[in-house]
């Protein structure tokens with residue numbers, strides 16, 4: 600195989616490795632820790648508010664994952680006998696996979712879907728947010744959920760009225776008709792339900808979706 604082909608394989612491999620990290624971090628470092636540690640705490644808060652804010656602490660945490668990921672992959676690949684360009688391609692795939700995830704996760708919260716992939720991603724991710732926090736841990740891809748048995752694909756995704764995404768509703772807070780097949784607004788959670796929602800976002804607190 601030519602060097603270029605190896606680089607391509609390495610790039611795809613690095614990206615796939617990122618998607619596994621995305622799944623494992625989300626499932627175990629964020630949910631299973633149940634609010635212990637800054638990453639888990641911030642993530643559970645993200646579930647409760649469903650808003651997207653550019654938090655510098657979280658940015659630093661993710662920057663760490665990115666830097667550590669790259670710093671680990673290049674020496675590891677070199678040790679395994681890969682050339683510099685191939686080793687760098689693994690790190691590049693990992694880094695691009697990470698930014699792809701960050702970008703599409705932020706967009707899912709902020710803007711309406713525009714195509715098949717963004718429609719899928721929103722349904723998949725918001726079922727995780729509002730329906731069943733112990734399902735659908737992958738954000739950018741579904742295959743690890745399939746492998747680990749955590750994939751759920753409900754006909755309609757239930758969204759608490761109070762947490763409705765800005766693109767999902769009109770000015771009076773009613774569901775936009777174009778999303779009626781995919782989403783359903785459910786009775787508003789009052790302030791007192793905040794703790795209950797946090798509990799549900801914690802692992803093992805409630806394994807079943809509530810209706």
Ligand SMILES: [Zn+2]
Pocket residue numbers: 645704708724728
């Ligand atoms: Zn989210």
Ligand SMILES: [Zn+2]
Pocket residue numbers: 625629630642646727732
């Ligand atoms: Zn989550």
